[in-house]
Amino acid sequence: MIWLTGNKGMLGSDLEKLLKEYGADFISSDREVDISDRAAVEQFLGDKKIKWIINAAAYTDVDGAESNKDLAFRVNAEAVRNLAEAARTRSAGLIHISTDYVFDGKNQCGYGEDDETSPVNVYGQSKLKGEIYVRDILPEHYIIRTSWLYGAGGRNFVFTMLDLLNTKKEVKVVSDQIGSPTYASDLAEVVMKIIRREDPKYGTYNFSNSGSCNWYEFACEIYLQGRKLGPLTKDVELMPVDTSAFPRPAARPAYSLLKKDRIKMELSIGVRHWKAALADFMGIIRAEKMSADKLRET
Ligand SMILES: NC(=O)c1ccc[n+]([C@@H]2O[C@H](COP(=O)([O-])OP(=O)(O)OC[C@H]3O[C@@H](n4cnc5c(N)ncnc54)[C@H](OP(=O)(O)O)[C@@H]3O)[C@@H](O)[C@H]2O)c1
Numbered sequence: 001m002i003w004l005t006g007n008k009g010m011l012g013s014d015l016e017k018l019l020k021e022y023g024a025d026f027i028s029s030d031r032e033v034d035i036s037d038r039a040a041v042e043q044f045l046g047d048k049k050i051k052w053i054i055n056a057a058a059y060t061d062v063d064g065a066e067s068n069k070d071l072a073f074r075v076n077a078e079a080v081r082n083l084a085e086a087a088r089t090r091s092a093g094l095i096h097i098s099t100d101y102v103f104d105g106k107n108q109c110g111y112g113e114d115d116e117t118s119p120v121n122v123y124g125q126s127k128l129k130g131e132i133y134v135r136d137i138l139p140e141h142y143i144i145r146t147s148w149l150y151g152a153g154g155r156n157f158v159f160t161m162l163d164l165l166n167t168k169k170e171v172k173v174v175s176d177q178i179g180s181p182t183y184a185s186d187l188a189e190v191v192m193k194i195i196r197r198e199d200p201k202y203g204t205y206n207f208s209n210s211g212s213c214n215w216y217e218f219a220c221e222i223y224l225q226g227r228k229l230g231p232l233t234k235d236v237e238l239m240p241v242d243t244s245a246f247p248r249p250a251a252r253p254a255y256s257l258l259k260k261d262r263i264k265m266e267l268s269i270g271v272r273h274w275k276a277a278l279a280d281f282m283g284i285i286r287a288e289k290m291s292a293d294k295l296r297e298t
Pocket of ligand 1: 007008009010011012029030031032033035036055056058059060074075077079097098099100112127133146147148149151154
């Protein structure tokens with residue numbers, strides 16, 4: 001049996017959908033099983049026969065983490081230790097999701113899995129601590145680092161942009177942070193492929209969609225595809241600005257492109273371009289008439 005945590009989150013909801021589609025034997029939970037409470041984890045698992053834990057739960061408020069350091073570390077590090085220990089006791093594997101924010105963003109050649117980590121904010125520090133616990137406690141793990149995640153099941157940059165582009169005449173977007181968007185549904189497929197492997201190749205892997213862009217270029221593509229595919233109907237001026245135009249509590253890595261050679265070579269996982277993945281998502285938005293307004297209600 002598989003235990004999926006964070007099933008109400010953006011990635012977790014896509015994972016739950018796929019687990020159902022594949023007819024997997026799984027249980028799932030979100031806040032109702034506080035993974036930072038070891039006793040709650042043990043009580044929930046009891047003597048269930050668990051083969052995998054997929055951890056999609058996290059404290060993901062990057063700016064909020066600066067003033068909620070204890071909570072960020074509790075959920076992104078101590079809770080991950082609880083899951084790794086619970087997996088070890090049950091001879092189960094752990095698939096844990098981590099982030100490009102473990103890097104400082106100064107390496108303009110992109111980051112491989114073994115490159116030096118040096119987070120520039122509390123969120124990144126807490127996620128790095130979680131990774132360290134996993135590696136120390138449980139050899140049977142996959143840590144998948146991802147970046148700039150968006151999908152149907154949560155607030156994200158694509159919904160925010162669609163909302164702004166629908167309501168404003170002029171939208172300013174940061175152009176000096178570079179990375180790779182990741183469609184949550186593509187990452188969920190990667191997790192399913194890992195689970196179905198017969199020869200596990202445990203370790204740390206990067207996964208995002210291929211290609212790179214800055215947030216302004218990402219916004220321009222959302223605008224172009226939105227005009228072409230439907231959700232957007234009016235002209236808007238998009239303007240590139242520096243990060244300094246939007247002061248925020250947490251620093252962000254300026255360049256956080258994740259190299260995907262390892263996941264391609266070792267796990268034979270294909271990586272499609274971020275524009276192709278975005279087109280799929282925009283098609284779904286159009287088909288289901290999703291909107292940021294609808295999301296805000298949920
Ligand atoms: N979003 C991104 O751009 C991004 C980028 C790189 C990596 N990642 C990583 O990708 C993973 C998935 O991210 P996401 O954006 O899908 O996250 P998300 O939408 O914030 O979902 C996380 C879920 O975990 C729940 N949760 C929080 N604390 C919990 C606890 N103590 N016990 C049980 N559940 C708890 C959250 O509940 P509440 O909503 O009630 O707090 C939420 O439902 C995370 O590991 C994240 O660090 C995300």
